[in-house]
Amino acid sequence: xxxxxxxxxxxxxxxxxxxxxxxxxxxxxxxxxxxxxxxxxxxxxxxxxxxxxxxxxxxxxxxxxxxxx
Amino acid sequence: xxxxxxxxxxxxxxxxxxxxxxxxxxxxxxxxxxxxxxxxxxxxxxxxxxxxxxxxxxxxxxxxxxxxxxxxxxxxxxxxxxxxxxxxxxxxxxxxxxxxxxxxxxxxxxxxxxxxxxxxxxxxxxxxxxxxxxxxxxxxxxxxxxxxxxxxxxxxxxxxxxxxxxxxxxxxxxxxxxxxxxxxxxxxxxxxxxxxxxxxxxxxxxxxxxxxxxxxxxxxxxxxxxxxxxxxxxxxxxxxxxxxxxxxxxxxxxxxxxxxxxxxxxxxxxxxxxxxxxxxxxxxxxxxxxxxxxxxxxxxxxxxxxxxxxxxxxxxxxxxxxxxxxxxxxxxxxxxxxxxxxxxxxxxxxxxxxxxxxxxxxxxxxxxxxxxxxxxxxxxxxxxxxxxxxxxxxxxxxxxxxxxxxxxxxxxxxxxxxxxxxxxxxxxxxxxxxxxxxxxxxxxxxxxxxxxxxxxxxxxxxxxxxxxxxxxxxxxxxxxxxxxxxxxxxxxxxxxxxxxxxxxxxxxxxxxxxxxxxxxxxxxxxxxxxxxxxxx
Numbered sequence: 001x002x003x004x005x006x007x008x009x010x011x012x013x014x015x016x017x018x019x020x021x022x023x024x025x026x027x028x029x030x031x032x033x034x035x036x037x038x039x040x041x042x043x044x045x046x047x048x049x050x051x052x053x054x055x056x057x058x059x060x061x062x063x064x065x066x067x068x069x
Numbered sequence: 070x071x072x073x074x075x076x077x078x079x080x081x082x083x084x085x086x087x088x089x090x091x092x093x094x095x096x097x098x099x100x101x102x103x104x105x106x107x108x109x110x111x112x113x114x115x116x117x118x119x120x121x122x123x124x125x126x127x128x129x130x131x132x133x134x135x136x137x138x139x140x141x142x143x144x145x146x147x148x149x150x151x152x153x154x155x156x157x158x159x160x161x162x163x164x165x166x167x168x169x170x171x172x173x174x175x176x177x178x179x180x181x182x183x184x185x186x187x188x189x190x191x192x193x194x195x196x197x198x199x200x201x202x203x204x205x206x207x208x209x210x211x212x213x214x215x216x217x218x219x220x221x222x223x224x225x226x227x228x229x230x231x232x233x234x235x236x237x238x239x240x241x242x243x244x245x246x247x248x249x250x251x252x253x254x255x256x257x258x259x260x261x262x263x264x265x266x267x268x269x270x271x272x273x274x275x276x277x278x279x280x281x282x283x284x285x286x287x288x289x290x291x292x293x294x295x296x297x298x299x300x301x302x303x304x305x306x307x308x309x310x311x312x313x314x315x316x317x318x319x320x321x322x323x324x325x326x327x328x329x330x331x332x333x334x335x336x337x338x339x340x341x342x343x344x345x346x347x348x349x350x351x352x353x354x355x356x357x358x359x360x361x362x363x364x365x366x367x368x369x370x371x372x373x374x375x376x377x378x379x380x381x382x383x384x385x386x387x388x389x390x391x392x393x394x395x396x397x398x399x400x401x402x403x404x405x406x407x408x409x410x411x412x413x414x415x416x417x418x419x420x421x422x423x424x425x426x427x428x429x430x431x432x433x434x435x436x437x438x439x440x441x442x443x444x445x446x447x448x449x450x451x452x453x454x455x456x457x458x459x460x461x462x463x464x465x466x467x468x469x470x471x472x473x474x475x476x477x478x479x480x481x482x483x484x485x486x487x488x489x490x491x492x493x494x495x496x497x498x499x500x501x502x503x504x505x506x507x508x509x510x511x512x513x514x515x516x517x518x519x520x521x522x523x524x525x526x527x528x529x530x531x532x533x534x535x536x537x538x539x540x541x542x543x544x545x546x547x548x549x550x551x552x553x554x555x556x557x558x559x560x561x562x563x564x565x566x567x568x569x570x571x572x573x574x575x576x577x578x579x580x581x582x583x584x585x586x587x588x589x590x591x592x593x594x595x596x597x598x599x600x601x602x603x604x605x
Contacts, residue, residue, distance in 0.1 A: 005461040012466040013435045016454070020438060023446045031446035062456035 003054035075198050076126040079215040079235050090240040093119045094406050096230060097247045098218050098256055102133065102193065103374035103391035104249035105200035109147045110399035112209035114525055114578075116406060119241070120210055121232065123217035123250075127201070132193040134308055135385035138178065139476040139500065140392040141185040142580070146521045150185065152199045157189030158307050163289035165470050167455050169296050173465050174288075177473060182561045183503040184515035188473070190308045193388065221246070221259040221370065228369035245402060246370045249391070254376035260367040266360025267434060269381065270321040271441035273355050276334055279312050280347035291470035293440075293455055297340040302440050302470070305341070312350055315341065316382070318441065325354035357381035357437055359430045365419045373398060378426035380433035383440060383471035390429050393476060394422050400525075400578035404602060414603030417483050425477035432472045439469035476500045483577070485584035485597040493567040494574075494585070501530075501580045504562040506555045516562060519547055519555060520580060527598055528576040529589070532563065535571020539591045544575070544598065577601055 009015045022038075023031045043052050084091040095111060097104045100122035108120045136144075136153065144150040164174040178187035204210050219238065220231030230241045248256035257264060285305060292303040304316035315338060319328055327333060329352050339345045361378035365371060374391030398418050404410035442448040457464035476499075484497035495502055504516045520528055523545040531538060533550035540546050549555045549562055550570075557563055566574065573589040574582055575597050584597035599605050 005463055007463040007466040009463075009466075012463070013432070013469060013472065016439070016450075016467045016469070017435050019450060020447055023444070023450075026446070028445050031444075035446075058457070058461060059453075061460070062453060 001048065001051060003051050003058065005058070075194075075201070077201075077212075077214045079125055080213070081234075081236055082211070082213060084241065085234065085236060085239040087239075090229065090242045092227065092242040092244075093117070094244045095119070095247065095402065096121060096241060096243045096245075097249055098122075099248065099250035099254075099374075099376070100197070100201070100212065100214075101128075101249060101251060101374070101391075102196050102200065102388055103395050104247070105197060105204060106143065106147060106392055107247060107249060107373065107395035107399055108210045108212075109149075109200065109203055109207060110143075110395060111403055112204075112207040113147065114399065114403040115209070116403045117209045118211065119243075120204070120212045121216040121218060122212070122214055125214040127194050127197045129194055133196070133385075133388035134190045134192060134306065134314055135389070135473075136189050136191060136196065136392075137385060137389045137474045137476075138183070138185045138187050139474070140389050141189065142503070142517055143392055143396045145185065145517065146525075147200075147203065149199050149203045152202075153191055153196060154186070154189055156195055156199075156309055157191035158287055158309055159186045159189050160287045160289065160307070161187035162286075163291065163470075163473070165468055166290065166292040166295065167458065167468075168292075168294050170459075172455075172458050172468060182505045182559060184517050185503070188385070190306060190314075192308055192310075192312070195309070218250075218255060218259075221256065223260075223368045223370070243369065244406065247398065247402075248370055248372045248376045249374050249395075250376050252375040252379050254372070256370060257362065257372065257376055260370055262362050262364065262367060262372075264360050264362055264379075266358060266379070266430065269357045269359075269437050269441055270443075271356070271437075272319045272321065272323050272325060272328070273357070274315075274317040274319055274328055274334065274337070274352070275355055276315045276317075276338060276352050277308070277312050277350040278315060278338060278342075278347040279310070279350055280342065280344075281311055284343075285313070293468075293470070295341070298337065303341060304470075313347075317341075319354070323354075329354050359434045359437070361423075361426045361430060365423060366415060371398065371402075371415065371418070373422075377422075378430065380429050381437040383436040384429070384433050384473055385471075386429040386433055386474045389474040390425060393425060394418075396579045397422050401603075404578075410602045411604065417481060417603060421477075421479040421481050421483075424480060428477050429474070436469050436471045440471075479581065483583060483601040483603070485575075485600055487585065489587040491567050491585065494565065495582045497582050497584055499582055501574070501576055501582065502565045504557070504565050505559050506549060506562060507558050509554055509556070514555070516547075517580070520576065523547055526578055527583070527601070529573050529594060530566075530576055531573040531589070532566070532568035532570055535569075535588075538571075538573060538589050538594075541591050541595045541598065544594065575601070 096119045108118045161177045165172045217233045219233045222229040227242045290305045301318035306314040365377045373394040380386045401414045454464045454467045479498035528545045530547045533548035533553035572587045575584045577583045583601035
């Protein structure tokens with residue numbers, strides 16, 4: 001199954017908010033640790049190395065675009 | 070400033086000469102858009118109203134500009150929408166830019182067959198001027214300028230207001246006071262209520278500029294990190310009279326005293342517009358807040374609009390939600406004062422509009438948090454969404470430059486739950502949808518117009534191609550069908566209401582759905598009416 005990049009949430013703003021709130025009250029180091037743990041948890045939920053590889057590639061392209069701004 | 074020159078004289082009222090205080094059923098405090106609209110709605114329902122304002126003129130400056138379809142539908146019932154639309158700038162498309170590129174655009178009303186547009190932009194002072202003109206046509210409204218409420222005493226069955234005027238103070242005894250006196254509400258202090266919520270640290274420069282250059286379309290344009298205002302956000306929106314609303318994010322550390330100086334604002338705006346050929350109508354620096362009163366009902370005092378709840382401007386949820394408050398309250402207050410409904414019907418105002426306030430605050434907070442992230446991590450998350458949005462749909466859907474005002478669907482004790490299957494149509498608690506219809510005479514009429522002229526009470530809206538329905542007393546009847554007074558030639562009514570022959574919607578006096586029936590019976594309609602009137 002290829003990586004799904006269509007919006008899968010009925011309420012995308014609520015999903016974004018949930019992530020924001022998970023970080024409220026954390027310092028930057030704790031935030032980085034939380035995100036790293038979150039990546040591992042979600043990667044395992046996906047359970048498909050090909051999809052994970054695609055996701056990594058998409059995220060890296062985003063990284064390039066950000067640095068280019 | 071290019072606004073209607075509207076100053077109103079203070080006039081001494083006979084109430085001020087009385088030894089014993091005069092008694093009135095309703096006093097509305099604050100002649101802004103909410104107070105004026107509420108007064109008109111009550112007066113059109115036959116209720117006499119005293120409307121007080123502490124000023125003697127329409128406030129100028131940069132305030133509300135975006136008025137929603139829902140607000141226009143209310144104003145149409147109040148007889149003022151035509152003037153608003155004629156003067157206003159009609160729009161429905163918004164565009165979101167990231168840097169120099171457009172990320173996506175949205176259309177707020179893609180389908181036809183609605184009398185009112187998705188939005189108009191109109192300076193608040195025009196809206197207020199048109200509402201004041203309408204007030205002056207209605208003998209039931211007694212509008213008193215330079216009447217400032219300075220004291221409140223709550224009694225068992227009324228409230229006592231002390232009112233300061235240029236001739237000194239006087240007292241009124243009032244069944245119900247409606248406080249529409251804005252974000253800095255004096256009455257809120259007098260009832261001892263708090264007004265709590267979130268304050269956003271980022272500052273925003275709001276400028277209204279006048280320019281004849283027409284190189285921008287009539288759309289809402291929002292930028293993240295635009296080339297002309299690096300690292301911040303910007304908003305551009307057209308108003309009547311060649312005035313443009315510009316909103317530039319300045320961050321938390323900007324010095325407002327320095328930033329608001331025209332010599333500092335001008336180069337920023339010139340960079341944005343690409344030219345220097347404009348004049349300032351208004352410049353101010355704001356910090357935004359999202360907050361609400363816990364209760365909107367305080368014994369005999371009812372709070373509405375900004376006095377009761379406040380949001381950031383992203384989403385046009387301030388004035389529009391205040392107008393929805395007015396529309397929700399008017400019919401309930403009129404019924405209670407006429408003795409047609411118990412006083413507990415007013416509790417449903419607090420519940421329905423309290424939930425709406427929560428929804429508006431939630432949407433506005435999410436937008437403001439996205440536009441002005443709180444921490445390094447939130448900024449990183451926001452940047453990741455923006456970067457991914459160029460190629461991934463899911464991220465595009467998370468880009469939040471303001472989610473524009475839509476009417477709430479009320480989870481309300483006034484609604485009767487569906488007992489049958491419906492595949493479409495507004496559910497109980499949702500607002501009626503418009504549709505183009507045809508009178509027997511061949512004259513076109515919109516459903517919202519037919520609703521308005523049906524008598525301002527409960528209305529049974531029926532697809533009349535089934536068995537004849539017996540209607541309980543006190544319910545107006547709108548019948549749509551091939552052999553009925555209204556025809557649905559375009560088929561949009563049938564589609565929008567999933568209106569199989571014989572089915573019917575019971576609409577509240579504010580146009581919200583109270584109940585709907587595949588096979589309406591007089592007893593079911595009667596029961597739904599009683600429930601929607603707070604009688605069960």
